[in-house]
Amino acid sequence: MSKFIVRGGNVLTGNVKVSGAKNSVLPIIAASLLGEEGVSIIRDAPPLDDVMTINKVLEHLGAAVTYEQEVITVDAQKLVSCEAPYEWVRKMRASFLVMGPLLTRMGHTRISLPGGCAIGTRPIDQHLKGFEAMGAEINLGQGYIEAKSEGRLRGAKIYLDVASVGATENIMMAATLAEGTTIIENAAKEPEIVDLANYLTSMGAIIRGAGTGMIRIEGVEKLHGVDHTVIPDRVEAGTFMIAAAITGGDVFVEGAIADHLGPVISKLEEMGVAIDIQENGVRVTANKPLRSVDVKTLPYPGFPTDMQSQMMALLLKSEGTSVVAETVFENRFMHVEQFSLMNAEIKVEGRTAIVTGGSNLRGAKVCATDLRAGAALIIAGLVAEGTTEVSGTHHIDRGYVNLAEKLQGLGANIWRVSMDEEVDASGLEKASTVQEELGIFKVQPTLA
Numbered sequence: 001m002s003k004f005i006v007r008g009g010n011v012l013t014g015n016v017k018v019s020g021a022k023n024s025v026l027p028i029i030a031a032s033l034l035g036e037e038g039v040s041i042i043r044d045a046p047p048l049d050d051v052m053t054i055n056k057v058l059e060h061l062g063a064a065v066t067y068e069q070e071v072i073t074v075d076a077q078k079l080v081s082c083e084a085p086y087e088w089v090r091k092m093r094a095s096f097l098v099m100g101p102l103l104t105r106m107g108h109t110r111i112s113l114p115g116g117c118a119i120g121t122r123p124i125d126q127h128l129k130g131f132e133a134m135g136a137e138i139n140l141g142q143g144y145i146e147a148k149s150e151g152r153l154r155g156a157k158i159y160l161d162v163a164s165v166g167a168t169e170n171i172m173m174a175a176t177l178a179e180g181t182t183i184i185e186n187a188a189k190e191p192e193i194v195d196l197a198n199y200l201t202s203m204g205a206i207i208r209g210a211g212t213g214m215i216r217i218e219g220v221e222k223l224h225g226v227d228h229t230v231i232p233d234r235v236e237a238g239t240f241m242i243a244a245a246i247t248g249g250d251v252f253v254e255g256a257i258a259d260h261l262g263p264v265i266s267k268l269e270e271m272g273v274a275i276d277i278q279e280n281g282v283r284v285t286a287n288k289p290l291r292s293v294d295v296k297t298l299p300y301p302g303f304p305t306d307m308q309s310q311m312m313a314l315l316l317k318s319e320g321t322s323v324v325a326e327t328v329f330e331n332r333f334m335h336v337e338q339f340s341l342m343n344a345e346i347k348v349e350g351r352t353a354i355v356t357g358g359s360n361l362r363g364a365k366v367c368a369t370d371l372r373a374g375a376a377l378i379i380a381g382l383v384a385e386g387t388t389e390v391s392g393t394h395h396i397d398r399g400y401v402n403l404a405e406k407l408q409g410l411g412a413n414i415w416r417v418s419m420d421e422e423v424d425a426s427g428l429e430k431a432s433t434v435q436e437e438l439g440i441f442k443v444q445p446t447l448a
């Protein structure tokens, strides 16, 4: 168990490289189960806990998986099981994405029910509605969902009641080997859906319309392994952009695709942050006082819910009052209580938070209540007076590759220490010694 120690006050400058997208690589790894011939090579696969977890699921199913230097190979030619047990699905909801590929390829699958997680209840009714429409028989019992089909799944027209990312992905994967045509209406439009569709298409699938609200899939008999490079992580990119902005910094976020970050860029510009879109990334320069803005999360191309907490951290340093509305998940304001421990003034009314800008944030002991909340607390810690300790690092490790090291590279004072390590304002030197002993960090701290 570890925690991050952040000492506020440093301006971030320099270059930071974005890793491959967590939310792309997970469905793509699941889709590699569809490769009945050849081996899949997945490049720019970020070394995250979630990636390790889904690789374990695949191994359990009988696939041969290797992972070296951010390249995953999957040989799924022979599968021995169609069951994803509780042990893995409980660790990560996205394990549920193996359901579509297994059902369509093997005609039978049994997956542990993904538990409700902190940010909301996160039901899976839309995934199941899609499979049922394609002829699968679904049974729930003893904490598992079992799906069976007599022969191949059949293409169907499926209207999603909510434009769910996971349901669109699961149904799209299932449809690739179904008999006939599947049409997904009110499909999610996220860039990760397009990345998955591109991967499936290279495998031999026939998919049209990914990235729009209507996706059409013509089923084929067989898919094969291919070589694919995952898109850069837009949420990681956005997190660094906000970290740069809050410190009044000047940072080039290498690999960030501006097109995937439209609403984040627009909101930063509205706040007075200068954005320079370049061929291989985005430069963020913040040298003016920040203006308050209102933010409403929405499915893509709206403002991403996965950037809401980081944005809230930035709004705390703006001039004026901002209103943040969370419309995607019903319980994604848990960071508010943690921000309050840092002297933030935020009032929550239902799904709306009213954020008073200009707070004098003070370092405190806080806890990452979910992945992005963890990143947001670190961002707030970068400008807080004194030292902030962020525990709950297992959430952060699900989705950020070397977050502390990448921020250190931009000049931030941030370290990871073991949970029981006492760190006071002068304790950073000690913390860095611990890291060196553990062989985790190579960079020396720059004590302000």
Ligand SMILES: CC(=O)N[C@H]1[C@@H](OP(=O)(O)OP(=O)(O)OC[C@H]2O[C@@H](n3ccc(=O)[nH]c3=O)[C@H](O)[C@@H]2O)O[C@H](CO)[C@@H](O)[C@@H]1O
Pocket: 022, 023, 024, 026, 093, 094, 120, 121, 122, 123, 124, 125, 126, 127, 128, 162, 163, 164, 165, 166, 167, 188, 192, 299, 305, 306, 328, 329, 330
């Ligand atoms: C691994 C991955 O890609 N995770 C992302 C994915 O999660 P995930 O795919 O789980 O999110 P969804 O798009 O499915 O969820 C969006 C909303 O739809 C609801 N819903 C979803 C499915 C369903 O069957 N019924 C239903 O009601 C959910 O409760 C939620 O309120 O998209 C979310 C929304 O952009 C992001 O925050 C997550 O980072």
Ligand SMILES: C=C(OP(=O)(O)O)C(=O)O
Pocket: 023, 093, 094, 119, 306, 371, 372, 399
């Ligand atoms: C909510 C997130 O991920 P997941 O769907 O994997 O929980 C996220 O990436 O912010």
